[in-house]
Amino acid sequence: MIADAVETRAGGITSPRGFRAAGVSAGIKAHGGLDLAVIASDTPCSAAAVFTLNKAQAAPVVVSREHLARSGGVARAIVVNSGCANACTGDEGLQAARDMASETARLLGCREEQVLVASTGVIGVALPIAKIRAALPSAASALAADQGAEAARAIMTTDPFPKEAAAAVHLGKATIAIGGMAKGSGMIEPMMATMLGFLTTDANVPPALLDRALRAAVDETFNAITVDGECSTNDCVMILANGASGLTVDDSNYDAFLQALKSVCLKLALGIVRGGEGATKLVTVTVTGAASADDARRAAKAIANSPLVKTAIHGADPNWGRLIAVAGRAGVAFDLSRASVAIGTTVLFRDGRPYDDAAPQAAAYLKGPDVAVSVDLGAGRAAATVWTCDLSAEYVRINADYRT
């Protein structure tokens, strides 16, 4: 199975066969709009999920983790609300998350533990479970194969645009589809930095293999992006595999499946970065010459989260000294005499000395919407890529506004 087998397609969460979705308004968001999404499979699915490493885990994270364990990795549906994170809400929050799942299960005719749940919105506010209960029947009625775009809109908080992706991959005689939707951190009301991602596929993938594929795909996509270095209480990525294509993923075609899954995840992840708070540029940060893969990722994340680097890029300033300074403080092996820095393809520092005559060329390049910076640490052969956005005054304006 080779790379060419993957085809990017229009579509989203309902592109794979046998999935339906809905997005409705439950009145959770004060200003109205879609705020409740359901993704459902016609048949039971293998399910896997990765959750935030934040120790202040939101109620839906706790409950979804429990449900996956109780069901043995089998699920029928995912129910998601925006407008309230149901985080830091104590026992009542846990009960509300359970109620949200069990009401969905009742409507779909499956077991409670076969429904996963996610929330995004303000931390520390009680989930309006009565409104959600009241709206779930209409969401269940609205479930349809052409409602993926509505679901993608219903999980947005103040994301500037919905994020959907789909891909198909030919595996032998069959073609399987992978679909996804995500929300990122386009905050106007503060404390809504949650990143949620949902994926579906009509391949048949045993839960353990699905979990392995999801972790591998997320590591190089959702886990390789950063807007502001924050990790929310609610972050999660979930995948359902219903087998409707008739094709089973096993060791013989795992690589092709993974590649297609990564392509969907990457498209969604880059959409989150492009829609980052106040973002005007997508920035690809590549670190090479690292002593280890861990060093490479750590240095790339440090650069991608540096406010000095992000503001310089915002101002199209080819400020290579900041890239060197961050690499030097990132806690990784680093050799200044062997290190180098490039902005786009323009080398600005190498062999211990600057090439500042190239600065105007680099400055012109940085005015574009998609820019790349790279640092070679001069300490080994490992590499990593991370994606981020620039830091603008708009970010501050968005996040300094009072919640009310």
Add this chain to the structure above:
Amino acid sequence: MIADAVETRAGGITSPRGFRAAGVSAGIKAHGGLDLAVIASDTPCSAAAVFTLNKAQAAPVVVSREHLARSGGVARAIVVNSGCANACTGDEGLQAARDMASETARLLGCREEQVLVASTGVIGVALPIAKIRAALPSAASALAADQGAEAARAIMTTDPFPKEAAAAVHLGKATIAIGGMAKGSGMIEPMMATMLGFLTTDANVPPALLDRALRAAVDETFNAITVDGECSTNDCVMILANGASGLTVDDSNYDAFLQALKSVCLKLALGIVRGGEGATKLVTVTVTGAASADDARRAAKAIANSPLVKTAIHGADPNWGRLIAVAGRAGVAFDLSRASVAIGTTVLFRDGRPYDDAAPQAAAYLKGPDVAVSVDLGAGRAAATVWTCDLSAEYVRINADYRT
């Protein structure tokens, strides 16, 4: 020796007996102004210094470290320029830093390794050593006990104000003085985030004890502040102790000396935060209930560097959910059910539940120029305090401007 023995005084680097200073214009800064400072003692001093942990160490850091080693911790003077960091400048940069020290030594009649050197300004630009050589004789002539304020101004890049501090401490029959000056990160030209601190005392302190006191004082002051989480290529804090008071610091009075030294360092450190880029508020972040001192410091630093926390405080938004979320992702022991958050003295989250009715009170408090936030991790008994400033749109404006 008790706390009351320390008296904060007006003054600075020349407050201790036997120290003279000068600040002159060498023409390093393109727009003119003082840019070359010398601090000299009439007699040889014990000397100690702490340097940046950045692996991209600037030439003056390398040379000062060498000089301290060669001299066995004895120094007569410190020479400092602003307007150029002499970082990432290769072998020529090292030679320039050595020339700056040796020319100062020649003028003062001491050995080259008895002069420490520091630089702050743009990274990757060659130090204009000819201009510095030409200006050093006038700096040496200008050395005087009343020129500390000139020296403090000469090490500024675009700091909004000079930072000086002095304290006296009565030890038995004698009174010793400690003086200091610092520059922080008030950047208009980017890449000038260097933090430099210089301290003098007329106590007689053996080099090893001076080094111990300096490290202890810096750890709780300069190392406990953050403006934007960046650690420059040039950061350093240096101290000279000339013994002119006739009093020797030993185990019997070390604690009182350390306390006085900390008071001077803290005043300078808080000055750096108040003068941080775009800062409008001094923010004291206290973490309690940590499993270890390291955890406490780590969580406090994570909070103090969080752009979401810093923008919320800028907007006087009592956004306690962000404080919890950062504590939860800080990689430290954390128990949500025992954790609590306060803004000023107003508790907003405790026992797993929010107290949002107190939010207006906290919001009013946050409008002040000096604010405190505290998080109890619910995981132990260790505590730490870190100081930072808020993150304003002005920070972005300052740092997004192109260097030219």
